[in-house]
Amino acid sequence: MRKQIAAANWKMNKTLSEGKQLLNDILTSIPSLSDHQEVLFSVPFPYLIQANEIVAGKKNIHIAAQNCHHKTSGAFTGEVSVDMLTSIGVAHCIVGHSERREYFAESNAMLADKVNLCLSASITPIFCCGEPLSIREQGSQNNFVEVQLNESLFHLNAEDLKKVVIAYEPIWAIGTGKTASSEQAQEMHAHIRAVIASKYGNDLANDVSVLYGGSVKASNAKEIFSQPDVDGGLVGGASLIADEFLAVIKALK
Numbered sequence: 001m002r003k004q005i006a007a008a009n010w011k012m013n014k015t016l017s018e019g020k021q022l023l024n025d026i027l028t029s030i031p032s033l034s035d036h037q038e039v040l041f042s043v044p045f046p047y048l049i050q051a052n053e054i055v056a057g058k059k060n061i062h063i064a065a066q067n068c069h070h071k072t073s074g075a076f077t078g079e080v081s082v083d084m085l086t087s088i089g090v091a092h093c094i095v096g097h098s099e100r101r102e103y104f105a106e107s108n109a110m111l112a113d114k115v116n117l118c119l120s121a122s123i124t125p126i127f128c129c130g131e132p133l134s135i136r137e138q139g140s141q142n143n144f145v146e147v148q149l150n151e152s153l154f155h156l157n158a159e160d161l162k163k164v165v166i167a168y169e170p171i172w173a174i175g176t177g178k179t180a181s182s183e184q185a186q187e188m189h190a191h192i193r194a195v196i197a198s199k200y201g202n203d204l205a206n207d208v209s210v211l212y213g214g215s216v217k218a219s220n221a222k223e224i225f226s227q228p229d230v231d232g233g234l235v236g237g238a239s240l241i242a243d244e245f246l247a248v249i250k251a252l253k
């Protein structure tokens with residue numbers, strides 16, 4: 001059975017003490033996770049080491065980075081490499097969040113490099129894809145997402161693709177309070193799975209976790225996650241409030 005995942009994305013929020021408090025508040029009340037369930041906390045770079053210590057030994061709870069650089073090392077002031085992440089025991093990394101694509105001009109080709117580097121460093125990439133509002137309004141979202149997958153993931157062999165977690169995040173639903181309806185989410189997730197199946201076969205398509213992201217919160221997580229092709233969520237705003245994120249975790253299948 002593919003993994004059902006609740007992934008928090010703190011973005012550029014919380015001081016160290018606020019972040020520790022939030023993490024501890026969640027861990028104090030977190031339900032015990034089944035083998036097929038996983039909880040990730042994508043915290044800012046400066047907190048990765050301490051956050052990792054806090055979750056150490058807790059079943060299926062991991063710390064993730066929010067980004068990594070697309071080169072292995074060198075003169076890239078301010079950047080963080082996959083080897084640095086591995087060296088501090090971080091084994092998950094968000095790749096291609098729409099905010100990085102928009103504000104830091106990350107292209108599909110650059111994201112293919114990041115995915116490759118993550119996999120070579122045994123880091124699970126949480127690969128984000130999703131269309132802007134203008135594309136949704138034209139009805140071209142399926143093709144738009146397919147191109148993102150094609151250009152950043154479909155060079156991988158089956159063994160490697162299986163290690164990737166995909167997060168479908170319609171940009172118009174991120175941080176806007178607008179959520180895709182559960183039908184819209186299911187439709188895109190089924191499309192993503194069908195595209196994977198056409199290239200890699202049904203078995204692999206059924207093994208890849210596809211998360212939904214875009215204003216997931218306590219009040220809508222259960223319905224969205226109940227869709228057959230939705231395997232949990234990547235959660236921004238609601239992951240900054242302990243009770244909200246706990247409810248999202250409890251909504252996992």
Ligand code: PEP
Pocket residue numbers: 009011169173174175176177213214215216234235236237238
């Ligand atoms: C995100 O940051 O990936 C996200 C989906 O944010 P929000 O939940 O706030 O829409």
